[in-house]
Amino acid sequence: MSRHLTYAQAILEATDLCLGADPNVYLMGLGVPDPKGIFGTTLGLREKYGARVLDMPTSENGMTGVALGSAVVGMRPILTHQRVDFALLSMEQLANEAAKWHYMFGGIMKAPMVVRSIIGRGWGNGPQHSQSLQAWFAHVPGLKVVMPATPHDAKGLLIASVEDDNPVIFLEHRWLHYISGPVPEGRYTEPLGVARVLREGRDVTIAALSYMSLEAHKAARMLAERDIDAEIVDVRSLRPFDAGAVARSVEKTGRLIVADTGWEFGGFSAEIVAQMAERCFGKLKAPPRRVALPDCPTPTSAALSKHYYPRAIHVARAAAEMLGRQDADSLFAEETGAPLDVPDKSFTGPF
């Protein structure tokens, strides 16, 4: 049986391999060498690589500039933020400088840097500790944006991101850190800009981002019991976006649901729907649907947040409705028992 790692362990292993392979790679972030090691993703690296693994001042924008400046002269930094909400402080350096450094100087310099950032969810994380802002980053030409959903892709995409010559925003959903799945040993890469079909199906395409790929997977199992065959395309890379892969699936199924961890309004789900409407309008048998966050900040109380986050049943219901099932709401019962504001650690691959 193939080796299983958690998503967090896969990131740690990828980082270790990158630091070992190239003396220009270095890793910094607030808390990187601390006893928690960014949810376990950086543990032991300081001891192994010394000065190339460092803690930093609480200066998100300034340190993003430091990462960029070092990248411009040939380093390959990995900068880690514990929450994407804090990374917002660095939007100036990311959007104005890093994203444009190659372009605005006529292509004579490069900015190879990776910014890891973590999306929170549940346990009362509330309005400022759980935002899912991939659309902000994906909006800016010059940035690449990836959101791996599986341990296998976390490792392969992180190594590819470090080896890429552009600034890459690497977004990890907090709940994914716990999941486990098969992860090959040694160095391998997953290409940026290529989606992955997680499950083949003929009735409906679910294009999912990050953690929603897991909920989509669960939804597909629920749908299968009702004779609905869902295809799941894990988008993986928002920039470059693999529109071709999603379009091939939509042309086959004629139906599109986009499941996103971010807000529906102005979100990346809107971009996917728009591109598919432009590319394969004639093949659509039903209006596309988005399963994403409602138009309000994240509430803190569990009594409210359980109504905030879309889950497998919402994806499944959307699919059933698109297929004309009259009783879509009652087909999939609300989950009972398990609390909804903590990760479901039972998720294991292969997905």
Next chain:
Amino acid sequence: MDSRLRRQLFHDTLRIRLIEEEIAARYGEQEMRTPVHLSIGQEACAVGACAALRTSDYAFGSHRSHGHYLAKGGDLTAMLAELYGRATGCCRGKGGSMHLVDLKVGFLGATSIVASTIPIAAGSAFASKLRGEDRVTAVFLGEAATEEGVFHEAANFATLHKLPLVFFCENNLYSVYSGLEVRQPAHRPTWASAKGHGLRVLYGDGNDLEEAYELSLKSVDAARAGEGPVFLELATYRWREHCGHNYDNHIGYRTEAEYQAWRARCPIERAQQRLIADGLLGAAEVDEMRARIDAEVKAAFEAARNAPWPEPEEMATQVYAEGANAT
């Protein structure tokens, strides 16, 4: 100070003045379709700093960096072609006046967001430190940049890691039309906030070419010797409007008298008088120097204006660096 060096500094300062005067003279033609922020009046700061730097040292600039780029040795024709939006510009027409670069001389880039290149410069200095290179990074900023958060973030990090970084701060008293008195407390000089971060601080007259050079040399030498980052503040004054080629003393944010007082302290005239008094330069030599520079500038403008435009298909190229740089 070596007399050859004194003449060279004078020449380099005069050259920047004449180049920018020519830009000003032609700006009204509206062929340079890019916002220009002229450094006329402030040139000695750039020349003093760059004379203290080696070609292998790195430098970063800001929106007002024609002088920094030229003083570091940046190619004149490539800069002018960039102002004219031509394919042969230093950024192939993708940058403009506020985005200058010449890798051959270590001028790694000027960008247009106030203070934004300061942490980037700290990053290149950090890389030099990690690699054990004998290299200083210089960053040019105005006093307004010290009001931005990233200045403080970079100053803190640079001190923490004792980076080989020199902050060359030109205090010209204005952020666009906002005077220093509405932006910084009167009892706290600009350099004091750098001192508060633990940087070594030097302060002097940015309109005194030789003083600017001596202080720059002290700053660069200290940074190179591993003593940590240095903040050098030089007092100076921008003669023309914030952006554009006109004088704007009549519009009400500053006075003609203030301008005239600074005009009387012209860095070039002062240096010239001193060199003549010391018998190192004659009036005829100055005329000859001017004529040579004029010819160079005219030829560079000619070459820039005759250079080809970028092809339309270049618009969306170089958004991403091609290919992974796999090890």
